[in-house]
Amino acid sequence: MTPRSVPKMTTDDEAxxxxxxxxxxxxxxxxxxxxxxxxxxxxxxxxxxxxxxxEAVRARAAERGIPYQRLIREAIERTVRR
Incomplete structure (x- = not known):
């Protein structure tokens, strides 16, 4: 059986x-x-x-299907990891 890759998911419904x-x-x-x-x-x-x-943060979060606070948390985490 060939392993399947994980598709890109942008919403909770897709996941x-x-x-x-x-x-x-x-x-x-x-x-x-x-x-x-x-x-x-x-x-x-x-x-x-x-x-x-x-407004841009909320729009980007909506595109991804996540709360805007989570998007901000992700951005902070990414910056701190660098």
Whole structure:
């Protein structure tokens, strides 16, 4: 049986549909750990942003099917990892 690669998913619905099938021949080398999502969220951040930037953040998050706070968290995590 040839291993299948993981398709790109941009919404929760796509991920749920993907996980509902037989994944026994899935090539898991594409998966990367997401430490930011596994940690409890106990610290708060409060900041002011220009309205157009906030609108852009919300629009990009909507395109990916995720909450805008998660998108901001991902950006912070990426910056810190560099």
């Amino acid at each position: 749920e549909a993907f996980l509902a099938q037989d994944l026994s021949n899935l090539d898991l080398t594409a998966f990367k750990p997401l430490t930011w999502e596994a940690e409890p969220k106990t610290a708060r951040v409060n900041m002011r942003l220009p309205a157009p930037l906030m």
